[in-house]
Amino acid sequence: MSVPTQTLPRQLDPQQLAEKFAATRALTDHLVSRLSPEDQVPQSMTTASPVAWHRAHVTWFFEELVLGRVDNPEHRFLFNSYYEQIGDRQPRPQRGMITRPSVTEITAYRANVDERVTEALKTGDLDERALELLEMGCSHEQQHQELLLMDFKHLLSLNPTDPVYLERPRDDAAEVPSLGWIPVPEGVGEIGADAAAGFSYDNERPRHRTYLPGSMVADRQVTVGEWKEFMAAGGYRRPEFWLSDGWATLKETGWEAPGYWRREEDGTWTTFTLSGRRPVVDSEPVMHVSYYEANAFAAWAGRRLPTEAEWETASSAWSYGDELDPDRCHPNNVRRNTLGGVWEWTQSAYLPYPGFEPEEGVASEYNGKFMSDQYVLRGGSALTPRGHSRKTYRNFFPAPARWMAGGLRLAADSPGEPR
Known part of the structure; x- marks a missing residue:
């Protein structure tokens, strides 16, 4: 067996990160495009989060950790998830109480941070650590894309009318391969x-x-x-x-x-x-x-x-x-x-x-x-x-x-x- 060896750190390409950032943010917007504002605010259980909170939280992550400057101090309290070093935050079981900022304002917040991150990448204002955190932020938002859908599914499941998020053909059963x-x-x-x-x-x-x-x-x-x-x-x-x-x-x-x-x-x-x-x-x-x-x-x-x-x-x-x-x-x-x-x-x-x-x-x-x-x-x-x-x-x-x-x-x- 070979012995693991130490390797040199990767060099991050700002242009590739810009493309990754844009694609990640666009997918979140696409997933949410099927939802009404009313869909995005309720919290179905304490271990789930509202869609609007997910959208705002991942945006705050880029603003706080990558840009290093939060324009609205209330966002640090409302949309911090569990970072004790940053300070107090809205208790997780009460995220569904955040009806303001509105869904429309959260959309504008996302657009504002998108513009600021993109500009910082163009001008070279992000140092190597900020680029590393930007890469992490994209992966972090991908995690929340999955969580957003899982949390929203739980919310929909509590509606007695069995509503549909996405129409798709009914699956047909197939032969299951024998267990190998x-x-x-x-x-x-x-x-x-x-x-x-x-x-x-x-x-x-x-x-x-x-x-x-x-x-x-x-x-x-x-x-x-x-x-x-x-x-x-x-x-x-x-x-x-x-x-x-x-x-x-x-x-x-x-x-x-x-x-x-x-x-x-x-x-x-x-x-x-x-x-x-x-x-x-x-x-x-x-x-x-x-x-x-x-x-x-x-x-x-x-x-x-x-x-x-x-x-x-x-x-x-x-x-x-x-x-x-x-x-x-x-x-x-x-x-x-x-x-x-x-x-x-x-x-x-x-x-x-x-x-x-x-x-x-x-x-x-x-x-x-x-x-x-x-x-x-x-x-x-x-x-x-x-x-x-x-x-x-x-x-x-x-x-x-x-x-x-x-x-x-x-x-x-x-x-x-x-x-």
């Missing part, structure tokens, strides 16, 4: 991002060696049809498959199916999507399941969830399929050796890699402070913007979370006989 396995040989492997290979977050670095005990990772994701088998076998009623906290959460919430599913009067299951409510499709990847549910399914199947080191090692055999198509916003049918569609839970706690060094300054609060009581998801979803996914990306959520597009694939110490 990718070997992960025993030995010392390398995982993590190379700092010189392209943008990565600090939590993906440094690239480092890790021991792999030898295992197998499934070559496709778990499907809706397979999840229905788990349900039919009493998966939500059998405590032997559940972690203690998971079982307590199930008893408290009354879960009996993935998020957004509903049993209709004729006994069939439907799910709420950004295209309204429709029957579940057996050949699609199951989504909107928590870590607790994913772990219980794996136990029922006689398998387990992969570690993130196993997942990243096996991912060399996979290519990306579903990423954000603004005219679809929903996963395709499951395909072999394909990533995307749903984020995939791993069994790995979200912790720092050996040698982890957080970003400098305020940006040090971006990832490291959340390394507690969360689990890592890998891959990407149908709502992850194109160009944002990569195989070293470490997404993370608490174990009970399931409003985001979370699914799973299985791992095993040896393939054995499937359940």
Whole structure:
């Protein structure tokens, strides 16, 4: 095995960053163009944020961290998310109370900051650190593009009329490929991002060696049809498959199916999507399941969830399929050796890699402070913007979370006989 080597920092091209900035901002505007002002203000739960707040927050990020000057001090309070070094902010559960500035004023705010960033790039007023933060800001806005759609989906799901964000043809079921396995040989492997290979977050670095005990990772994701088998076998009623906290959460919430599913009067299951409510499709990847549910399914199947080191090692055999198509916003049918569609839970706690060094300054609060009581998801979803996914990306959520597009694939110490 080769030993990871230190690499020189990347040189950032202001022109390329200008193009990336413009494209990122335009995609947010496109996603929001289907929404009314009334759609953008409500907050459906404390873990979600209003669309208007997302739009303003990512704009404030560029103004505060890249330009270093906030024209309206109220924006620092209203649209700061969690940067303690910057100061007090609107409590997260009360973001839906921000009806002013209006949606129209937030649109003007975005345009103003766009103009200022673009001008600073043209005149060369941004130093190397500011360019690095601008690159991070574009990736940060891409994260919020996905969050915006997930949060808005939750909001729409609470409307009794099952409204539609995006009309699209109904999916037809397809034949699901048989489950195959990718070997992960025993030995010392390398995982993590190379700092010189392209943008990565600090939590993906440094690239480092890790021991792999030898295992197998499934070559496709778990499907809706397979999840229905788990349900039919009493998966939500059998405590032997559940972690203690998971079982307590199930008893408290009354879960009996993935998020957004509903049993209709004729006994069939439907799910709420950004295209309204429709029957579940057996050949699609199951989504909107928590870590607790994913772990219980794996136990029922006689398998387990992969570690993130196993997942990243096996991912060399996979290519990306579903990423954000603004005219679809929903996963395709499951395909072999394909990533995307749903984020995939791993069994790995979200912790720092050996040698982890957080970003400098305020940006040090971006990832490291959340390394507690969360689990890592890998891959990407149908709502992850194109160009944002990569195989070293470490997404993370608490174990009970399931409003985001979370699914799973299985791992095993040896393939054995499937359940």
